[in-house]
Amino acid sequence: MALLKSMNSGVSGLNAFQKKMDVIGNNIANVETIGFKSSRVTFSQLMSKNEARSGAGSAAPQLTDQIGLxxxxxxxxxxFSQGALQSTGMNTDLAIEGDGFFVVNNNGQNFYSRAGNFAFNKDGFLVSGDGNMIQGFMADANGNVNTGTLEDLRVDFEGTVPxxxxxxxxxxxxxxxxxxxYRVxxxxxxxxxxxxxxQxxxxxxxxxxxSAPFANGDAxxxxxxxxxxxAPVNPITFTYGVDGTTVEDMVNVYNAQLSPLDVSMSIVDGVISVRSTVMGETDLEVRGLDIVGAGSLNFPVFNTISEGSTGSHTISTTVFDTLGNQHSLIVRIIQEAEDSWTYEASFLDGETITSGKTGNIDFLNGDVVQSNFxxxxxxxxxxxxTITIALGDPQEGISFNQYGGTTTLKALSQDGYGQGKLIDVGISGDGMLEGVYDNGNTVPIAFLALADVQNVSGLEQVTGGLFKASSAAGEIITGFAGEMGSSVAAGFLESSNVDLAREFTEMITSQRAYQSNARVITTSDEMLVEAVNLKR
Structure with a gap:
């Protein structure tokens, strides 16, 4: 009977929207699950029944009447869209920014996850919250990473570096x-x-x-x-009226006579400065002003505000020998001429320098000529x-210059270190696990592996927020975060991407659709009852 088809349609609607409610309920239940990816349901129509149409034949707008079932x-x-990152402050909590999955191993089988709530266990292995081993690429003792085979990531917290x-x-x-x-x-x-x-x-x-005005001709x-x-062979004299009458006139006339004698004079806000223009210690001294004429000037007394000395700067750093013993290296750099300096190297504890103790450092247009000594x-x-003292490093953007301005010269780095004990582990944005040692050194320990899945929708979900490979997932490539266009954020976890507002909206529409399909069944039932009653 035709009414049974409408009842079956209603039943199919109940089944379909019940399954949609199952998905909605699962999404809402996992709104706080780390790395959870929400799901959605799409529907498709069941095959329609074709009813023959009589009449116009091929001239009709359609050959049959089609009724859905x-x-x-x-x-x-x-x-699989990105969930929001939430800060936790724990450096072993990791979140992926971008595509990719963490690779975890359970009893020899690899699984994939977006949940990065990891920690080190008592044996130093990095494990997930469920105890699965996190996979990556381990480095050797020299920090060289083997990218050939995935391994369980492990840190030896009792380890040292030589x-x-x-x-x-x-x-x-x-x-x-x-x-x-210069003396000033x-x-x-x-x-x-x-x-x-x-002025x-x-x-x-x-x-x-x-105190008494000057007249023309006063000297x-x-x-x-x-x-x-x-003393100057020729007196340094300013003649009032002839050479001028202002303070500037007097200073300019004195300057013209002093310049060939390695002295300069200037005035700023009424303060007169006289300086030597040659480097090193000098006997420059201003004793006063001798006036011949009618005028009288209480000329100020001059004090030395800067003793002339040859420019020198000292830099120091700690260096290490082959056994890891520390030595305090001191390098004194002394200016000999405008663009020429010398250096003198020594050690605080008196270690013997057998070669390279002294040498020259030259500059051209402010840039150092030598690259190292x-x-x-x-x-x-x-x-x-043997130590190479690198004077700057252009490849690293480190310059070594001689320009006017503040001296900022210092030893920026040295590549030696003593024996160190591991005190911490840091994780960088490219997934590198770096050991931090008490000697201030950092050494690569391993790289966290990320998996790039050709078709993420083809992954099969299993318990614990894990996914496993399937034929529908296609090719899965493992590598580093940086080379996959993603990054790893340490101290963060990826939140569930469930949108509660959308889920509640879908819940309401699903509920109404379920009610409507139930009404189709009850209405069809009432119609069947009426049909049965026709016999009475």
Missing amino acids: GVRVGSVDRD PKRTEVVTVGGNLNSSTST LQSQSSLKVSGSSA ASSLLNDLDQT LTLDIILPDGT ELTYESTNGTSN
């Missing part, structure tokens, strides 16, 4: 080309006009220090001792050790 679940699809002698010390920064190498004198008080600092354009006769001779300790020393155990 209900619905069935077409597919249950998994949503010492390594220092081979290269990298030095970088700037040597101040004008580092305190400065007036103890400033020239003033009406109590305010005099370059201020008239000499307007100065507060001028103001500077009493000065030159850097070499002698070498020194060889004998350690206390009698072994000979």
